Amino acid sequence: MKKILQQVVACLCAVTLLLSACKKDNEVPTVNYTVKVTYPVTYTKSAAAGVKVTLTNSVTNTSTSAVTNEEGVATLNGLLPGNYQVIASRDLTAEEALPLTGYSVAVYLNASALNHVIQANSTASLDLVLNGSKVGGLVFKEVFYAGTKTPGGTNYLIDQFYEIYNNSTEVMYADSLCLADIQGNPAISSSVKPTGFQSDVNNAYARNVWMIPGNGKTYPIEPGKSIIIAQTAINHKTDPAGNPNSVDLGKGISDFEVYVASSTRDVDNPDVPNMIAIYTPTPGFYWQTYVFGPSMIIFKHPNPASLPQLMEPGTTATTLYMQVPNANIIDGVDFLANATAGDKKRLPVAVDAGFKYASGTYNGESMVRKSKGNGTNGRLIYQDTNNTTDDFKVVPQATPKK
Numbered sequence: 001m002k003k004i005l006q007q008v009v010a011c012l013c014a015v016t017l018l019l020s021a022c023k024k025d026n027e028v029p030t031v032n033y034t035v036k037v038t039y040p041v042t043y044t045k046s047a048a049a050g051v052k053v054t055l056t057n058s059v060t061n062t063s064t065s066a067v068t069n070e071e072g073v074a075t076l077n078g079l080l081p082g083n084y085q086v087i088a089s090r091d092l093t094a095e096e097a098l099p100l101t102g103y104s105v106a107v108y109l110n111a112s113a114l115n116h117v118i119q120a121n122s123t124a125s126l127d128l129v130l131n132g133s134k135v136g137g138l139v140f141k142e143v144f145y146a147g148t149k150t151p152g153g154t155n156y157l158i159d160q161f162y163e164i165y166n167n168s169t170e171v172m173y174a175d176s177l178c179l180a181d182i183q184g185n186p187a188i189s190s191s192v193k194p195t196g197f198q199s200d201v202n203n204a205y206a207r208n209v210w211m212i213p214g215n216g217k218t219y220p221i222e223p224g225k226s227i228i229i230a231q232t233a234i235n236h237k238t239d240p241a242g243n244p245n246s247v248d249l250g251k252g253i254s255d256f257e258v259y260v261a262s263s264t265r266d267v268d269n270p271d272v273p274n275m276i277a278i279y280t281p282t283p284g285f286y287w288q289t290y291v292f293g294p295s296m297i298i299f300k301h302p303n304p305a306s307l308p309q310l311m312e313p314g315t316t317a318t319t320l321y322m323q324v325p326n327a328n329i330i331d332g333v334d335f336l337a338n339a340t341a342g343d344k345k346r347l348p349v350a351v352d353a354g355f356k357y358a359s360g361t362y363n364g365e366s367m368v369r370k371s372k373g374n375g376t377n378g379r380l381i382y383q384d385t386n387n388t389t390d391d392f393k394v395v396p397q398a399t400p401k402k
């Protein structure tokens with residue numbers, strides 16, 4: 001028996017030698033690459049240690065990760081030359097954030113370099129400056145965009161809603177919070193092109209912007225509580241013009257609704273305050289966002305109506321889109337038509353590094369943020385890594401205020 005084993009081992013060694021010899025002949029030259037990561041300029045320190053840097057090859061979809069050392073340098077060895085998506089991210093606990101920011105509030109930092117080309121025999125280093133998102137604050141908890149079908153099988157398209165949750169430990173105010181849908185087709189068909197704004201990694205481009213009213217302290221959201229902005233704030237289940245297969249979005253569930261004043265079809269529930277139209281060139285009858293998957297942001301800006309309006313590069317359309325800087329975006333979520341629609345992403349990676357999709361349209365499916373468990377006072381804490389692929393799950397039925 002021992003002899004047989006020895007022969008097997010010898011044989012394996014020979015095969016291994018042969019394989020490594022073969023490998024040497026066909027070897028593709030690989031690159032040893034370093035990425036240097038620094039904190040935002042307002043931080044007390046420059047070099048960012050403990051940052052996870054992930055490089056994903058755009059062709060093979062293979063990912064390689066490394067963590068930065070005390071000098072803020074991550075070393076990634078043996079990379080194939082090619083086009084990469086580079087993402088750096090770091091969660092700072094409240095304790096870690098205090099000496100860096102002066103505030104004892106948890107921060108989520110990230111940075112990215114999209115379509116970054118690494119050449120053969122390259123010894124270059126990439127510099128990334130982390131961007132702090134206003135974490136610990138308001139997040140999309142549920143986004144229901146797919147719509148439902150009536151018992152008769154008709155598409156029912158007025159029950160979309162956006163639930164926004166206070167994920168922090170302090171009271172936050174909904175006053176002047178803006179909700180916008182972002183330009184770009186979610187890949188409804190295979191011939192669709194990515195949005196011409198995709199190359200701008202520092203801004204999102206809004207099709208329509210609606211704002212919550214209030215004087216600054218009118219609409220407090222307690223920690224662990226949420227608000228709902230409904231497309232149409234009625235009890236869709238019992239309303240005579242509604243749909244028993246839908247959900248209750250009436251008074252007591254919806255906090256605000258979008259009322260398209262110019263529409264001949266939209267209805268205004270007098271018991272639910274209306275959103276203020278800031279920039280609404282294409283509201284349609286109901287401001288229905290893509291049932292194939294919208295890209296949504298919430299943001300605050302001292303004067304949102306003053307934000308620049310731009311045409312989409314690479315198109316001849318004269319429609320203008322409102323430019324919202326990443327720095328003003330509080331949360332963003334990208335939903336697309338299917339699993340292979342990733343190249344149609346509309347939000348900058350720093351806002352949302354991924355995307356989620358429903359299995360169809362008008363099927364009642366809803367997007368819900370995953371919870372991370374309970375915090376103080378039993379409030380639920382929701383996962384927020386600015387990556388919708390990881391942070392959201394698909395549920396078969398919408399669950400407003402659940």
Ligand SMILES: [Ca+2]
Nearest residue numbers: 231232258259
């Ligand atoms: Ca409406």
Ligand SMILES: [Ca+2]
Nearest residue numbers: 268269272274
């Ligand atoms: Ca109303």
